Amino acid sequence: MKRVLLCVNSDIGRGNTIGFRFGIIAHMLKQQGVEVDIIARANYDTALTVRTPWYKNYLGRALNFLHIYITPFVSYRSIEVWIFDRFVLRQLKKKGTCDYQVAHIGESLSRSMAWLKQNHVLVFLDIPIAHDAYVSSLRERGIDANTEVVASHAYIDRAISEADVLVCPSAFVVNTVQQAGFTTPYIIIPFGADKVFVSEHEESHTSDAELVFLFAGSIALRKGARYLLEAWNGFSKRSNCRLVLCGRIYKEIQPYLKKTDMARVTLVGFTRDIQAQYRAADVFVLPSLMEGSAKAVYEAMAYGLPVITTENTGSIVENGKTGYIVPIADAAAITEKLEFLYTHRERLRDMSDAAKAAVAPYTWEAYARRVVASYTATTYDTKKISTTD
Missing domain, CATH: 3.40.50.2000 (Glycogen Phosphorylase B;)
Known part of the structure; x- marks a missing residue:
């Protein structure tokens, strides 16, 4: 493995975000002598070179403000992802050649993922939380998980369909993806503590x-x-x-x-x-x-x-x-x-x-090491997972 692409619609190096995790993964790749390209919404880690859109994280902040204070029953997440997906795809095509062996995607960037697969790149998709369809299953049981919005998960489903491997933090997440009808291979890597x-x-x-x-x-x-x-x-x-x-x-x-x-x-x-x-x-x-x-x-x-x-x-x-x-x-x-x-x-x-x-074993360094090791694994889990709830 010589070159890896990391793409995430988040802020690299910023705490409590998926971008924080991707920054740690990037540093682990560099420590192991692997070249890494990063495309992200914004960058707070001066030790990493990151390609970012001109709007950086201001678009996300504006849309989040609209959701919280003006239109709480409307989710703008899919709009932000749609825009970022097109930015990533333009960056990939602009590069000309595709010399990545692995791409780890931290968002539902289905168009970019499809292009990478066409160019024979092994695509990992980060699934950090339960599938949105699980909200509907809870409501069918009379349990309300969120009164503000039930997001359309069509864009998430398209990305899962394009992924070669899902990177999930728990068996519960895998179970919700499987309940949504997917059989994509997966690997479970728990998070950590600072x-x-x-x-x-x-x-x-x-x-x-x-x-x-x-x-x-x-x-x-x-x-x-x-x-x-x-x-x-x-x-x-x-x-x-x-x-x-x-x-x-x-x-x-x-x-x-x-x-x-x-x-x-x-x-x-x-x-x-x-x-x-x-x-x-x-x-x-x-x-x-x-x-x-x-x-x-x-x-x-x-x-x-x-x-x-x-x-x-x-x-x-x-x-x-x-x-x-x-x-x-x-x-x-x-x-x-x-x-x-x-x-x-x-x-x-x-x-x-x-x-x-x-x-004690669950540090962010250990997390990043396990993620990087998964890029070169020869097999991934496919077994059905069941949970009690």
Whole structure:
């Protein structure tokens, strides 16, 4: 493997984005002596050379502003992807020759992917989150994951059809793609935690003092915030506990906040110092309805927090050892685990140590190494994956 193409409609080197992951992959390729070309929306990593469109990330910001503040029932994501796809295709054709052995695509760029395949390039498609069709399957079960928008997934389906291999962070993601009717070969590579998190552990509280349960992420239906709030209302011991919610509050959650006893609830909002919240917490709770592989879970485990989560979070949590896996949309199950950990505080120390040990191998460097190794693998998984939810 001499030359690899990385394409992503995101910002290279910017934290909490798919562009952050692609930047790490690019550095790993360079360390291994592989030439790498990068086409991305914007670049924040001065050590990398990246081709970007003239509009950079301003278009995405403008469309996101429209979605959040003006037309929340309209998704503009497919429009942005459509424009970026054409930019990438022009860049590829302008180059003249196609000397890539592998292309890793971080967005549904179906036209660019088709051109690469015509030129005998092995095309990997990054699938960082559950397939959009899963939203519809949830609604058929009476579970609303997002009241704002149900995005058309036609452009995603076209890209999956063009891919040779899917790069997925969890078995849950693969399962949703397969439920949507695809049999594309795949490889599962879990995400990781930043070294700053892994190196700054503090012991969890195990005294009889206030027990702190932490939620970090968008306070929205998709993240299971509704069911966490309902579980908190049913938690009989909450007078000696605190629930801390970090993240932007979506309008869809406001009705559930109004029904919640807020006496022992702290709304932090968006914070750039999430590390302080992890250090102050005893248990992390993220009952998401659908994710890819929630980065917050890795971070919480790196701080030694037992995690209450769902299978749909796509995490590495081992039920009963590093935390608990509860069914989605089940407030009673969450309440049961809150009660159990409150009355069995002696379990927190063992679960804390187990969480730190379990997450230790999952660094971003290890993630990038596994991704790069997958480019030259001779076989990929095709087996059917089933999940409980």
